[in-house]
Amino acid sequence: MKNLQDLRIFIETARLGSLSACARHLDLSPAVVSAAVKRLEAEIETVLFVRSTRRLRLTSKGEQYLKHCRDAVAILDNAYAGLHDNDAELTGTIRLSASSDLGRNLVLPWLDDFMQIHPKVTVQLHMSDSYVDLYGQQIDLALRYGAPKDSSLVALPIVLNNRPILCASKAYLDKVDNDIGSPKIPEDLTQHNCLCLGHDEKYLSEWTFEKEGKTKRVAVAGNRRSKDGDVVRRWAVAGQGIALKSQLDIAADLKAGRLVEVALDGWQVANYPLYLICPERRLIDPLFNAVKEYLIERVEGVLA
Structure with missing residues (x-):
């Protein structure tokens, strides 16, 4: 099925942004990949890529055609898979x-x-x-x-239906009870040691809560922050502060009592x-x- 192979080459070239990268990924020669793209462009009478010595990008018509190609190839692959689902073990x-x-x-x-x-x-x-x-x-x-x-x-x-949960260890909450007290509303978090998680170049130092159609954003801070979510969870379990963690990530800690949910008078974070x-x-x-x-x-x- 040469025409189908040309479509696969076009899709992979668009995904990888390079004819040579596509050739390596599909274990083909660059000449075969280049010929397939040219053959496809000639067949549909449309320029699919804008080429330069360093870059390869889709034209606007190429972007439009790519979506249809992905859908078409997926339909054919799924149809084939459906015929052979029960023929062999998963590999x-x-x-x-x-x-x-x-x-x-x-x-x-x-x-x-x-x-x-x-x-x-x-x-x-x-x-x-x-x-x-x-x-x-x-x-x-x-x-x-x-x-x-x-x-x-x-x-x-x-x-x-997974949501972030405000959580801390019982040891941390017991420690602050005689001083500032456990947080009761979102604003109380400004008095607590909050364990902030980061993604890429940013740390999530503003936590957003919702209740009955209203929204509150609270700027939080603490003496520990990390771009590794497991580190933040371990700090919370160790009693180092309050964390905002996915319910799924801390479900075992909640069941075992290593962490407890910190309730804020009905204020919650949106589903995650x-x-x-x-x-x-x-x-x-x-x-x-x-x-x-x-x-x-x-x-x-x-x-x-």
Whole structure:
């Protein structure tokens, strides 16, 4: 199916932004990749890329055509997969990115269990609280909190009713009770040692709370901050201050009593849904669907 192969080459070239990178990724020669793009442009009588010595970018018509190509190839791949879902064991590589806290404490053991069930599957796990570039790095899937801002990404919900929880250890709350007291309303947090989490170049030093249609933003500060969510969680467990953490990340700590929720007279933080994200629909194959369903099942078990 030469024409389908040309579409795949076009999609990968657009994703990687380079003919040579596409050639390496698909194990083809640069000449084959270049010829496929030229053949496709000639067939549809449209210039798909603007080329220079250093850069390759889509034209406006190329961007429009890319979306349709992704959908078309995904439909064909899913149709093929549907014919062979029950023919063989699951195989392939899961190249997944997850945040540090979620990745270390939940996803890591979950993937070990998944691989026990499906021994022909291999895993590449990337853990970081920075947002990975799914187009620029060799990562196919990402578990991310919050809907992606990039509308070209495919986002499938793992859990929607997850929310950030204000939490601290009982030891910290007991320590402050005789001094400033436990916080009762959002403004009280300005008197407490707040453990701030950072993403990329910013730290989340303003926490937003909602109640009955009203919003309050509180500037918080403390003597500890980190860009690693697991570090912030460990500080909170150790009694070093108050943290704002995903319910999913601290569910085990709450059940074990290592952390307790700090209630603020009905003020809460908006839901923080978890999505499984991939750069394009053609990656939604039997392995992807099996991973997605397995993650949903495990998350529901944690939050039950």
